[in-house]
Amino acid sequence: MIEYADAGPEVRAVYDDIMATRQTDWVNNFWKTLAHDPATLRRSWEMLKVVMAPGALDALTKEMIYLAVSITNQCSYCIASHTASARAKGMTDAMFQELQAVIGMANETNRLAIGYQVEVDEQFKTSDPL
Amino acid sequence: MIEYADAGPEVRAVYDDIMATRQTDWVNNFWKTLAHDPATLRRSWEMLKVVMAPGALDALTKEMIYLAVSITNQCSYCIASHTASARAKGMTDAMFQELQAVIGMANETNRLAIGYQVEVDEQFKTSDPL
Amino acid sequence: MIEYADAGPEVRAVYDDIMATRQTDWVNNFWKTLAHDPATLRRSWEMLKVVMAPGALDALTKEMIYLAVSITNQCSYCIASHTASARAKGMTDAMFQELQAVIGMANETNRLAIGYQVEVDEQFKTSDPL
Amino acid sequence: MIEYADAGPEVRAVYDDIMATRQTDWVNNFWKTLAHDPATLRRSWEMLKVVMAPGALDALTKEMIYLAVSITNQCSYCIASHTASARAKGMTDAMFQELQAVIGMANETNRLAIGYQVEVDEQFKTSDPL
Amino acid sequence: MIEYADAGPEVRAVYDDIMATRQTDWVNNFWKTLAHDPATLRRSWEMLKVVMAPGALDALTKEMIYLAVSITNQCSYCIASHTASARAKGMTDAMFQELQAVIGMANETNRLAIGYQVEVDEQFKTSDPL
Amino acid sequence: MIEYADAGPEVRAVYDDIMATRQTDWVNNFWKTLAHDPATLRRSWEMLKVVMAPGALDALTKEMIYLAVSITNQCSYCIASHTASARAKGMTDAMFQELQAVIGMANETNRLAIGYQVEVDEQFKTSDPL
Numbered sequence: 001m002i003e004y005a006d007a008g009p010e011v012r013a014v015y016d017d018i019m020a021t022r023q024t025d026w027v028n029n030f031w032k033t034l035a036h037d038p039a040t041l042r043r044s045w046e047m048l049k050v051v052m053a054p055g056a057l058d059a060l061t062k063e064m065i066y067l068a069v070s071i072t073n074q075c076s077y078c079i080a081s082h083t084a085s086a087r088a089k090g091m092t093d094a095m096f097q098e099l100q101a102v103i104g105m106a107n108e109t110n111r112l113a114i115g116y117q118v119e120v121d122e123q124f125k126t127s128d129p130l
Numbered sequence: 131m132i133e134y135a136d137a138g139p140e141v142r143a144v145y146d147d148i149m150a151t152r153q154t155d156w157v158n159n160f161w162k163t164l165a166h167d168p169a170t171l172r173r174s175w176e177m178l179k180v181v182m183a184p185g186a187l188d189a190l191t192k193e194m195i196y197l198a199v200s201i202t203n204q205c206s207y208c209i210a211s212h213t214a215s216a217r218a219k220g221m222t223d224a225m226f227q228e229l230q231a232v233i234g235m236a237n238e239t240n241r242l243a244i245g246y247q248v249e250v251d252e253q254f255k256t257s258d259p260l
Numbered sequence: 261m262i263e264y265a266d267a268g269p270e271v272r273a274v275y276d277d278i279m280a281t282r283q284t285d286w287v288n289n290f291w292k293t294l295a296h297d298p299a300t301l302r303r304s305w306e307m308l309k310v311v312m313a314p315g316a317l318d319a320l321t322k323e324m325i326y327l328a329v330s331i332t333n334q335c336s337y338c339i340a341s342h343t344a345s346a347r348a349k350g351m352t353d354a355m356f357q358e359l360q361a362v363i364g365m366a367n368e369t370n371r372l373a374i375g376y377q378v379e380v381d382e383q384f385k386t387s388d389p390l
Numbered sequence: 391m392i393e394y395a396d397a398g399p400e401v402r403a404v405y406d407d408i409m410a411t412r413q414t415d416w417v418n419n420f421w422k423t424l425a426h427d428p429a430t431l432r433r434s435w436e437m438l439k440v441v442m443a444p445g446a447l448d449a450l451t452k453e454m455i456y457l458a459v460s461i462t463n464q465c466s467y468c469i470a471s472h473t474a475s476a477r478a479k480g481m482t483d484a485m486f487q488e489l490q491a492v493i494g495m496a497n498e499t500n501r502l503a504i505g506y507q508v509e510v511d512e513q514f515k516t517s518d519p520l
Numbered sequence: 521m522i523e524y525a526d527a528g529p530e531v532r533a534v535y536d537d538i539m540a541t542r543q544t545d546w547v548n549n550f551w552k553t554l555a556h557d558p559a560t561l562r563r564s565w566e567m568l569k570v571v572m573a574p575g576a577l578d579a580l581t582k583e584m585i586y587l588a589v590s591i592t593n594q595c596s597y598c599i600a601s602h603t604a605s606a607r608a609k610g611m612t613d614a615m616f617q618e619l620q621a622v623i624g625m626a627n628e629t630n631r632l633a634i635g636y637q638v639e640v641d642e643q644f645k646t647s648d649p650l
Numbered sequence: 651m652i653e654y655a656d657a658g659p660e661v662r663a664v665y666d667d668i669m670a671t672r673q674t675d676w677v678n679n680f681w682k683t684l685a686h687d688p689a690t691l692r693r694s695w696e697m698l699k700v701v702m703a704p705g706a707l708d709a710l711t712k713e714m715i716y717l718a719v720s721i722t723n724q725c726s727y728c729i730a731s732h733t734a735s736a737r738a739k740g741m742t743d744a745m746f747q748e749l750q751a752v753i754g755m756a757n758e759t760n761r762l763a764i765g766y767q768v769e770v771d772e773q774f775k776t777s778d779p780l
Contacts, residue, residue, distance in 0.1 A: 029251050036743065036747065037751075047567075048239070056222060056225040057229065069232075070240055073240045074724055075244055076377075077244070077250055078243050081254050093426065094186035095186040101427075102192050107368050107370070111332065111367045112160070114207070114334050115331040118163050121159050123156070125210065167361075227560065230761075235758060237758050241722065241750075245753055289508050289510070303700075310693075317454075322492050328458040332458075334594060337509075338503050354445070355447055359455060362455045362459075363459055365441045366468070369420070370459065370463045370468050372420070378420050466637075490635045493631050497627040501591055504591050505599065507603075550759075550768050554766070564759070564762070572752070577749065581711055589719075589752075589756035592718075592723060593722060595760040598760050600771075600774040600775065604774050618712070621701045623719055625697060625698065626716045636683045639679055641679050645730065
């Protein structure tokens with residue numbers, strides 16, 4: 001991992017932007033690991049900023065969707081870091097518990113639909129959901 | 131699949147409740163397939179009603195979390211049915227597109243965190259996220 | 261896919277053994293596709309025969325475990341073929357329904373354990389389960 | 391996690407039932423974590439009791455199917471706890487080794503079927519496996 | 521999906537670049553679907569061009585790695601499109617068969633390592649693989 | 651785990667072959683765990699030697715494909731051991747970083763293709779990719 005003190009100007013610029021955007025004074029290990037590859041570091045951070053910014057969906061809803069993916073994928077680092085982010089953006093205990101219940105149940109019914117080889121209803125069929 | 135006309139009273143009671151709750155006049159294939167096992171049908175529907183009801187999270191947010199799990203799991207039936215449900219509860223094109231962007235990016239960064247074997251930061255470490 | 265009529269002697273020997281072992285007069289598409297690579301065909305079939313043969317676990321239990329993996333992985337071909345195999349080895353409707361219920365619930369509780377980041381109990385800790 | 395001493399009556403009732411059903415004098419961390427949300431705790435435990443009770447499939451077969459799902463999903467907590475449960479219900483070393491062999495091979499052939507895009511045989515096609 | 525004739529200038533610019541880069545006269549459905557969201561279309565295409573360009577790894581090795589991920593994730597669209605791309609970049613039948621064999625075996629041994637809860641050897645332990 | 655000193659002749663023969671093939675003087679935990687089941691140990695090692703040997707694909711390309719699968723499956727043991735193997739076979743930092751970038755992006759676009767339910771193009775449709 002590359003610490004701020006050891007980083008070149010391109011990496012420092014990203015670290016500075018991460019801390020300014022998040023209003024914190026530290027950078028988490030994910031970015032310090034990516035910093036070996038400054039182009040990927042910058043590109044990933046730019047992408048994250050755009051995708052996670054409030055838009056048609058607010059920032060907390062986006063964090064919870066991110067967490068739903070990370071729990072389904074069972075990525076420990078991602079669960080730890082995005083639980084913290086969602087907390088920082090206002091996720092209460094009750095919201096966290098409902099989030100878990102939806103994720104758990106979706107994983108259950110996903111397998112029931114698959115195991116029983118349920119055919120898609122005509123009413124749901126569409127090649128293009130837009 | 132068991133159609134309404136061929137269903138016994140226990141199954142019909144669930145079908146009636148599904149249609150009343152959703153304000154529709156049809157039952158989708160998932161439930162008609164589970165109906166071979168009336169106890170599981172009833173238990174799953176009761177659970178779904180409780181878990182998906184608005185609470186600390188509103189109903190549309192829950193549908194989008196459900197969809198995030200189903201897309202990550204790649205369950206076609208579940209994606210088709212819950213895209214329709216989310217649409218019915220107000221998901222716009224812009225919301226759907228942002229949802230996709232978050233799901234896509236979360237799946238990417240999940241693998242980067244895993245592949246680089248990133249250590250969890252002390253600040254994120256907790257044995258109990260509550 | 262390589263049909264029996266077009267197969268060389270090495271492939272025919274495997275096809276003959278598949279049909280003799282299963283007491284059927286046809287070979288399913290999985291093997292006809294692998295037949296482009298006769299060494300992999302033979303090695304995979306030999307492995308399958310050994311692993312799926314009755315031993316400490318009976319043949320039907322093994323088929324249901326296979327199906328549990330295929331449903332969790334959401335592999336359509338594998339679900340279709342191993343549901344047929346399990347049926348042929350005696351899986352009843354009631355057994356199939358209980359199998360689905362266990363698979364569904366395991367997928368749910370897996371995500372609850374992960375999402376809540378539950379710590380492994382001292383009583384369960386072991387680096388070697390044997 | 392909520393310990394017995396700190397639990398309210400609704401949570402204690404579930405803890406008591408867990409210990410009575412399992413004939414043990416302790417409750418594992420999964421339930422102590424869910425206990426923050428007493429309704430989910432009770433609902434999940436009730437469901438688990440019903441689904442894992444001996445029926446058309448015996449209790450040990452159900453534990454091994456549960457384990458097959460947890461290994462395929464790579465949920466460490468679930469693997470640790472259900473290996474212990476299966477051991478307690480009579481899984482021998484030889485049974486555990488055959489279980490592993492089936493799970494490993496199913497994961498291999500699942501990917502071969504997918505990678506070669508094998509078409510489902512007419513003989514296996516069915517929209518409803520019941 | 522948005523066809524070239526119906527696309528605005530931002531989308532057409534991306535379509536033109538896709539066809540020029542690939543030296544083809546058509547655009548595949550993936551991009552025509554993303555085109556509803558021109559910013560994501562452009563960003564995803566720019567990213568893909570950078571990541572898949574020959575560098576420390578040649579273009580065909582990258583396509584086979586892409587295919588290994590898609591087969592492990594069981595994404596039909598991705599398998600179909602990247603098998604075609606890999607073929608176009610020189611993947612022979614023998615290479616495809618060895619690719620399948622590695623993917624299959626990796627999925628098998630992954631589950632054996634997980635199921636037996638194998639402890640990471642001291643020799644392999646590292647918090648940072650770089 | 652079974653150490654060399656405690657192993658019977660069948661297990662020792664495999665350990666000897668592992669060390670000779672890899673030109674090392676130790677055996678990693680994966681094999682020492684499988685050694686409880688000597689037949690599976692031998693069969694798995696024989697298979698690994700055949701599948702990972704240089705052929706139409708060179709040994710390093712095979713290690714990187716193996717790593718792509720293990721990262722997508724999120725198997726910690728497998729990532730640690732195969733990162734070490736790939737390093738030993740010549741994977742540089744730049745190659746590792748490009749490998750990560752492809753794996754990350756493939757996981758992202760896989761979910762976009764799935765979430766948008768993109769139809770397979772006629773040009774890609776084939777029941778048999780060989």
